[in-house]
Amino acid sequence: LLPSHFCAMVDFTENVQTVTIADLGAALAGGHVGLTDVFDTLSTNRTLGPFDSLNTTSLKTTSLESTRTGRLPGRAATQLSDKPPRSAAAKASDMRPALSTAEWVASTMRLESAPPTLPTAGAEAKRPPPLSRRDRKRQETTEVLSVSAIFDEAAEKVVHRTIENPWFLESCMTHPTCRRVCFPAEHATRHKRARQDGEQAGEGDEAAHDDSTLQRFGFPDFGQAGYSLITSEEVGCADPLVGHVLGLQVALHRKTSLQRYCLQHFKGKMPGNVKATEMRSLSRSLKRLDHANVLNFLEFFEDAEYVYLMYEYFPCCTLQHLMQTQQWSQVEMVNMIREICAAVSYASNVNLAHLGFTFCHILLPQSAASGGDPLFCKVFGFGLMGVLYLDTIDHLCWAPEAVERWQQSQETGGNFVQKMEGSVRQGCDSWSIGVICYSLVAKQPPFTTEQMILLRKWQFTLSIELVDVQAKSLIEGFLNVQGDKRLRADRALHHEWVHRRWRPPAGVEEVFCKIEDFCNAPLPKRLFGRFLTRFLEAEHLRGIAKPFYSLDMQGAGFITLREMERAAKQAGRPASSAQVVHSWMTGGGPASATISLSRFAETHAEDVIDGRALRHAFESLDDDGSEEVNAEELFDALAAIDTAGELTLQQIVDYIASCEGAAEGANEDHQIDYAEFCELFPVRVQKMKDLTGRIATERSLADDQTGRFRPYSAKVEHWVTKAEGLVKTISELSLKCLERTETGNEAARAMKKEFGRIEDLLRNPPGCIPAEELEQMIAAKRKELLKQKEKEKGQAGMKDKDKKAKKDNGVDNRDVYGFDSFLQDQALQDNFVSVVAPDFRNLRTALNTTGKLTNNVDQVKAHDAAENLCTKVGLVVKKARGQLQEYMAFSEAMEEPEASLLQGTGGVQLSGRGLRVRQGEDDDDPLNQDAEGDETAGNPMLRFVSDVTARFIGH
Numbered sequence: 026l027l028p029s030h031f032c033a034m035v036d037f038t039e040n041v042q043t044v045t046i047a048d049l050g051a052a053l054a055g056g057h058v059g060l061t062d063v064f065d066t067l068s069t070n071r072t073l074g075p076f077d078s079l080n081t082t083s084l085k086t087t088s089l090e091s092t093r094t095g096r097l098p099g100r101a102a103t104q105l106s107d108k109p110p111r112s113a114a115a116k117a118s119d120m121r122p123a124l125s126t127a128e129w130v131a132s133t134m135r136l137e138s139a140p141p142t143l144p145t146a147g148a149e150a151k152r153p154p155p156l157s158r159r160d161r162k163r164q165e166t167t168e169v170l171s172v173s174a175i176f177d178e179a180a181e182k183v184v185h186r187t188i189e190n191p192w193f194l195e196s197c198m199t200h201p202t203c204r205r206v207c208f209p210a211e212h213a214t215r216h217k218r219a220r221q222d223g224e225q226a227g228e229g230d231e232a233a234h235d236d237s238t239l240q241r242f243g244f245p246d247f248g249q250a251g252y253s254l255i256t257s258e259e260v261g262c263a264d265p266l267v268g269h270v271l272g273l274q275v276a277l278h279r280k281t282s283l284q285r286y287c288l289q290h291f292k293g294k295m296p297g298n299v300k301a302t303e304m305r306s307l308s309r310s311l312k313r314l315d316h317a318n319v320l321n322f323l324e325f326f327e328d329a330e331y332v333y334l335m336y337e338y339f340p341c342c343t344l345q346h347l348m349q350t351q352q353w354s355q356v357e358m359v360n361m362i363r364e365i366c367a368a369v370s371y372a373s374n375v376n377l378a379h380l381g382f383t384f385c386h387i388l389l390p391q392s393a394a395s396g397g398d399p400l401f402c403k404v405f406g407f408g409l410m411g412v413l414y415l416d417t418i419d420h421l422c423w424a425p426e427a428v429e430r431w432q433q434s435q436e437t438g439g440n441f442v443q444k445m446e447g448s449v450r451q452g453c454d455s456w457s458i459g460v461i462c463y464s465l466v467a468k469q470p471p472f473t474t475e476q477m478i479l480l481r482k483w484q485f486t487l488s489i490e491l492v493d494v495q496a497k498s499l500i501e502g503f504l505n506v507q508g509d510k511r512l513r514a515d516r517a518l519h520h521e522w523v524h525r526r527w528r529p530p531a532g533v534e535e536v537f538c539k540i541e542d543f544c545n546a547p548l549p550k551r552l553f554g555r556f557l558t559r560f561l562e563a564e565h566l567r568g569i570a571k572p573f574y575s576l577d578m579q580g581a582g583f584i585t586l587r588e589m590e591r592a593a594k595q596a597g598r599p600a601s602s603a604q605v606v607h608s609w610m611t612g613g614g615p616a617s618a619t620i621s622l623s624r625f626a627e628t629h630a631e632d633v634i635d636g637r638a639l640r641h642a643f644e645s646l647d648d649d650g651s652e653e654v655n656a657e658e659l660f661d662a663l664a665a666i667d668t669a670g671e672l673t674l675q676q677i678v679d680y681i682a683s684c685e686g687a688a689e690g691a692n693e694d695h696q697i698d699y700a701e702f703c704e705l706f707p708v709r710v711q712k713m714k715d716l717t718g719r720i721a722t723e724r725s726l727a728d729d730q731t732g733r734f735r736p737y738s739a740k741v742e743h744w745v746t747k748a749e750g751l752v753k754t755i756s757e758l759s760l761k762c763l764e765r766t767e768t769g770n771e772a773a774r775a776m777k778k779e780f781g782r783i784e785d786l787l788r789n790p791p792g793c794i795p796a797e798e799l800e801q802m803i804a805a806k807r808k809e810l811l812k813q814k815e816k817e818k819g820q821a822g823m824k825d826k827d828k829k830a831k832k833d834n835g836v837d838n839r840d841v842y843g844f845d846s847f848l849q850d851q852a853l854q855d856n857f858v859s860v861v862a863p864d865f866r867n868l869r870t871a872l873n874t875t876g877k878l879t880n881n882v883d884q885v886k887a888h889d890a891a892e893n894l895c896t897k898v899g900l901v902v903k904k905a906r907g908q909l910q911e912y913m914a915f916s917e918a919m920e921e922p923e924a925s926l927l928q929g930t931g932g933v934q935l936s937g938r939g940l941r942v943r944q945g946e947d948d949d950d951p952l953n954q955d956a957e958g959d960e961t962a963g964n965p966m967l968r969f970v971s972d973v974t975a976r977f978i979g980h
Contacts, residue, residue, distance in 0.1 A: 247326035317622035345384035367582035382457035411442025424456035452508035459503025495522030557630035727919030740791035759891035787857035792849035
């Protein structure tokens with residue numbers, strides 16, 4: 026109660042003959058009584074109620090005076106001889122720190138009912154009814170704590186947070202792995218209880234959990250799944266929106282090195298009414314959503330605080346990131362719209378809606394950021410709205426119905442998604458597709474605020490006017506104001522704009538024959554193709570998408586039996602062959618079953634798999650780390666995916682024997698090492714043979730070119746050095762020519778000899794062409810230039826014909842320099858002698874003294890001729906030296922190529938594992954303590970440290 030209540034309850038008149046505890050509180054509220062007197066008085070009247078009188082002799086005689094003067098009797102006057110002595114708590118209360126009035130009243134007196142009727146003048150205060158046993162017990166438990174108890178509690182908290190559970194390790198202690206290592210017994214108990222709760226939840230009954238907020242849904246524990254989350258900085262994602270907006274992180278499996286996208290979501294942020302049955306239903310629906318244009322869901326995990334949704338790893342960029350920077354053609358835009366419509370249509374068939382579309386939920390291949398084709402885009406986020414989320418980063422793509430219900434839920438609360446009917450959900454996704462189509466064409470969204478969305482008013486921009494009219498018709502159909510009349514995604518696949526601008530790729534006949542041969546192959550080979558699809562990367566699947574789309578004639582993202590029969594007809598095969606292919610790829614399903622891209626990839630997995638994916642597949646089969654796969658290991662892996670149970674061990678043995686017989690250099694020991702494993706893929710083997718042949722050809726060509734260049738490189742270097750020396754000498758003589766003395770005349774006459782040396786160098790460049798033949802070629806070149814000048818004067822149109830005549834197989838002969846004749850080729854192209862011929866004539870004219878009165882030469886003209894010659898020869902020498910250095914670099918690179926990757930069983934080809942005993946192989950032993958006696962076990966860094974430590978100890 027507030028102090029003002031006590032003041033109003035106490036009637037300070039002369040008729041008051043007694044002082045109650047309420048009066049005592051009023052006096053304390055007015056600041057007239059000290060805490061020491063109050064505590065002393067209450068300690069001697071513990072059994073009295075709040076309105077019982079303190080009937081002591083000293084209080085009776087001084088009560089009126091005490092209330093008026095603001096003082097109550099001291100400690101000695103208030104103690105009664107018949108009361109027990111003060112307790113230790115009462116004695117310690119003298120040292121209690123000062124409290125506010127409200128705190129003291131709340132901790133000292135507890136009124137069990139509403140404030141009683143205030144006593145009038147001359148009337149006794151009405152006592153409350155007697156307390157019950159429960160009320161008396163509750164009143165006893167609310168006794169005020171002593172100072173020592175408060176200090177004990179504070180000390181206990183300090184010890185707990187600094188010694189037992191340090192505050193700086195709080196985040197580490199909450200991690201499941203740390204709890205498993207630091208508190209194994211407690212972790213085992215919690216894990217057992219969580220498993221029991223998961224089993225109860227898996228039975229279908231909505232069992233109550235220990236924590237109602239962070240409940241268990243019955244999914245496997247993420248800590249035991251073997252995945253490690255990688256930060257975006259380590260991955261180097263091209264688009265930060267993938268992690269910041271969508272929440273997708275890269276998860277790496279510690280054993281198989283497989284990469285996955287992981288959506289880690291905190292359970293506390295999930296809608297409160299989501300139950301375990303809904304989560305399991307979502308998991309089943311997402312696994313059924315196997316579509317080429319949907320980010321495929323793989324697994325569901327959880328721990329005490331988070332749920333983990335594992336998706337396929339697809340290096341990508343969001344549409345939000347690329348929409349403003351990329352210029353796509355109508356064909357590319359139509360293909361993106363077709364793929365989005367195909368994904369939404371297929372999701373609606375498995376009763377999943379998106380309802381939370383943003384431009385970030387459209388994932389394009391990473392190559393689209395550099396101007397590549399955006400073919401094979403994917404949609405992320407189906408089924409998550411209403412189960413994991415109730416909102417997105419923006420509502421620009423939301424339908425008006427969804428925005429209205431979301432705004433209502435902000436006021437009233439609840440899950441607005443669960444209240445939406447199925448037809449309304451489809452209409453909302455159709456509106457979102459329309460917004461995306463509009464934004465792709467116009468480079469801006471039709472709405473910028475929620476108010477504009479609710480008004481349902483929009484208009485076309487000038488950018489949309491430039492495209493086909495059918496595009497406007499498609500957008501108008503999606504953005505219809507009436508939700509039940511909007512264009513559905515499945516009908517949009519047959520729209521005229523999509524039908525005109527998209528055509529399936531060619532090559533139907535070849536693709537069908539290939540998949541027919543695969544479906545008629547032995548069972549182990551077919552199962553092996555299915556096994557390899559787990560390890561295919563995004564680029565592999567994108568390569569398979571092209572033959573897949575060639576059979577997907579409707580563009581729906583899956584292949585039907587009717588489309589397979591049409592492909593068989595085009596390939597000249599009977600309809601029964603199409604039924605055989607359909608039966609295998611659908612697992613013997615009905616005629617209405619469809620073939621997804623993941624099942625179609627079985628037929629092309631052996632053709633496209635390579636690199637680390639190939640190594641990961643081998644390591645997953647090699648369970649014992651022996652670097653060899655035997656029949657039992659392969660049988661265990663393939664039998665796990667054989668739904669019919671028809672596979673036998675003898676079939677595996679025969680399959681390995683056939684593979685060893687087909688592989689070159691293989692040992693028929695029924696043990697497949699990595700080299701033999703790589704020979705199981707004919708297309709890859711052929712690619713490697715072609716690559717090996719190309720490398721050998723390039724090596725032979727490099728040796729030939731290097732052998733032709735080396736003998737003449739020293740001669741060219743000598744020629745260039747000699748030419749540079751002559752240019753320097755002529756330059757010095759030209760300066761002396763300007764002197765008006767006999768020295769100038771002698772310098773001018775001396776230049777004639779140097780000019781002759783320069784002419785001899787230019788006429789005889791080193792190379793493989795003999796001097797006589799080179800002289801003839803230079804003469805022919807001179808005649809060709811003269812004829813060209815005459816033709817240019819007579820007929821201007823002949824220039825183009827001459828240019829074409831000088832080309833041989835698309836290569837201009839003037840630009841081709843041989844490794845052993847590049848300087849001679851340069852002399853022919855630039856015509857060294859003809860370029861400097863005018864300077865020779867000018868020097869001879871300057872030195873001619875015939876008809877002159879004196880014997881002096883024309884020093885100025887000689888100087889000009891020398892300067893021009895030095896400039897021209899300097900350019901020739903500079904070009905020759907540059908060509909020499911370039912060919913020397915080529916020769917060095919061809920003589921010493923980069924070291925090739927190590928072959929065999931060692932080297933860099935060992936990817937994710939590479940160890941006989943791998944860390945994390947046993948989930949119950951996270952530190953791999955069982956491998957202490959094995960030198961090859963554990964982490965290589967730990968082995969290195971232990972080796973170094975042992976050496977130091979030994980010394």
